[in-house]
Amino acid sequence: MSTLQQAYIVAATRSPIGKAPRGVFAHTRPDDLLAKVIRGLLAQAPGLDPAAIEDCIVGCAIPEGPQGFNVARIGALLAGLPVSVAGVTVNRFCASGLTAIAMAADRIRVGEADVIIAAGTESMSQVPVMGVNTSFSPEIFARDENLGIAYGMGLTAEQVAERWKVSREDQDAFALRSHERALAAQRSGEFSDEILPIEVVRRTPDPALGADAGGIQERRRTVELDEGPRADTSIQALSRLRPAFAARGSVTAGNSSQMSDGAGALLVVSERALKTHGLQPIARFVSFAVKGVPPEIMGIGPREAIPQVLRQAGLSLGNMGWIELNEAFAAQALAVIRELGLDPEIVNPLGGAIALGHPLGATGAIRAATLVHGLRRRKLDYGMLTMCVGTGMGAAGIFQRM
Numbered sequence: 001m002s003t004l005q006q007a008y009i010v011a012a013t014r015s016p017i018g019k020a021p022r023g024v025f026a027h028t029r030p031d032d033l034l035a036k037v038i039r040g041l042l043a044q045a046p047g048l049d050p051a052a053i054e055d056c057i058v059g060c061a062i063p064e065g066p067q068g069f070n071v072a073r074i075g076a077l078l079a080g081l082p083v084s085v086a087g088v089t090v091n092r093f094c095a096s097g098l099t100a101i102a103m104a105a106d107r108i109r110v111g112e113a114d115v116i117i118a119a120g121t122e123s124m125s126q127v128p129v130m131g132v133n134t135s136f137s138p139e140i141f142a143r144d145e146n147l148g149i150a151y152g153m154g155l156t157a158e159q160v161a162e163r164w165k166v167s168r169e170d171q172d173a174f175a176l177r178s179h180e181r182a183l184a185a186q187r188s189g190e191f192s193d194e195i196l197p198i199e200v201v202r203r204t205p206d207p208a209l210g211a212d213a214g215g216i217q218e219r220r221r222t223v224e225l226d227e228g229p230r231a232d233t234s235i236q237a238l239s240r241l242r243p244a245f246a247a248r249g250s251v252t253a254g255n256s257s258q259m260s261d262g263a264g265a266l267l268v269v270s271e272r273a274l275k276t277h278g279l280q281p282i283a284r285f286v287s288f289a290v291k292g293v294p295p296e297i298m299g300i301g302p303r304e305a306i307p308q309v310l311r312q313a314g315l316s317l318g319n320m321g322w323i324e325l326n327e328a329f330a331a332q333a334l335a336v337i338r339e340l341g342l343d344p345e346i347v348n349p350l351g352g353a354i355a356l357g358h359p360l361g362a363t364g365a366i367r368a369a370t371l372v373h374g375l376r377r378r379k380l381d382y383g384m385l386t387m388c389v390g391t392g393m394g395a396a397g398i399f400q401r402m
Ligand SMILES: CC(=O)SCCNC(=O)CCNC(=O)[C@H](O)C(C)(C)COP(=O)(O)OP(=O)(O)OC[C@H]1O[C@@H](n2cnc3c(N)ncnc32)[C@H](O)[C@@H]1OP(=O)(O)O
Pocket: 093, 094, 130, 153, 154, 230, 232, 233, 234, 237, 238, 241, 244, 252, 253, 254, 255, 256, 257, 258, 259, 298, 326, 327, 328, 329, 358, 388, 389, 390
C-alpha cells in the first residue's frame, strides 16, 4: 500500500553548457554527456549502492537521432548503473528536465519508489531542428486558433513583445544584465558547486602522424565553464544586431537564448532512503504545476503556472528568495516579470539562458542544480524554477532548502 512521504534532493550536478552547433560539445553525444553527468552525480553520494536506484527519468525536448531510442536508459547503462536501474525519456520541450524532477518526486511521495535519478540531456548541435518545420498535421492549418502550434519560437517572442509592449531597449538591457550576472558568478566561483568538469576528446585524421600513431590526432581538453557569457557585449553592440525572426521585430540573437548543448542531473530520494543510505538532503521538492496558454504566446506560460504552484504549496512570492526564470527570450521573461510583479533582483541572480545557454530539455535539470546549490550557499529558504514551453505551456516547481 502506498504512503505519503517527502521527496528530497541529495545531490545535483550538471555539465558546463556549450554553444551549438560549433561549441565545446559539438562532437559529444548527448547519451555520453548524460552518462558522465550521472557518474558525477553518484560521486556526490558515495554511500549509495547504485542498485538502490529504481529509475532514471530524463528530459529531452527532441528525442530523436542520437538522443532517440530512449536516451535515459542508454545513458544509465553507459554510466555503468546496474541493469536493474530502469530508464524513461520524457518530453515537455523546454520543461522536460523540470518535469523529470516532478515525476521522480511524485513516485517518491506516493511511496512507490525511494531513489530516482531525475535528469535532462540535449544536444542542439547534433539534433539541429530549431526553426525547421518537422512534420505538422495539415489539420493545424485548417483552424486559425491552431496556427500558433507551428510558430517558430522566435515569432512567439515577437508576439509577446508586441502584446506586452516590451521595447527593444528593455530587451537588450535585460540581455546585458544576464551576461553581467553570469560573468560575475563565473569570476566569483559561484558555479563551482554544481558544474562537473567534462573532458572532451577530439580525434581527427592527420596523415602526417603516420601509421604508428594510427594517422589520428587526439586532442583532449577539460571544459569547466559555460561557454555563453560574453565579456565583449554592451548595449551598443546589442542594439546594433538585426532582428532575427521578423523584419520589423525586436528579438535578436543578442536578446534570445542561445542554442546549446548540456546535461544535468539530480538524485531524488525519500526520507526512508535518507536514513537507509546515510544521505544528507540539500533541498526538498515542494510542489509542481503546469498550465497551458495559447501556443503563439508560449513565453507568457509562467504567468499561469507560478500562481498555481504557489497556491498548491501554500506559499507566496514573498517567501521566494530566488526565482530561476527561463530566459527563452528577454521579451517573454520581462513580460512575465512585469505581469506577476516579480522582484528583478531575485530573478536569475547568476544570469539566465540568454548568457548561459539553453539546451532545451536539459535546462530544467541544469537550472535546478543551480537553484538548490544557490539556496544552500546563500541560506535562502525557498526557490522557484519556472519555464515557458513551446506549443504553449508554463511550468513551475518550488524547492525548499534543507
Ligand atoms: C520554450 C523555450 O524556451 S523556446 C526557446 C527555444 N530556443 C530557441 O528558440 C533558440 C533561440 N535562438 C536562436 O534561434 C538563435 O540563437 C538565433 C537564431 C537567435 C541566432 O542564431 P545565430 O545567428 O546562429 O547566432 P550567433 O550566435 O551566430 O549570433 C549572430 C550574431 O550576433 C552576434 N551576437 C550574439 N549575441 C551577442 C551579444 N550578446 N553581443 C554582441 N553580439 C552578439 C554574434 O556575435 C553574431 O555576430 P556575427 O554574425 O558578426 O558573428
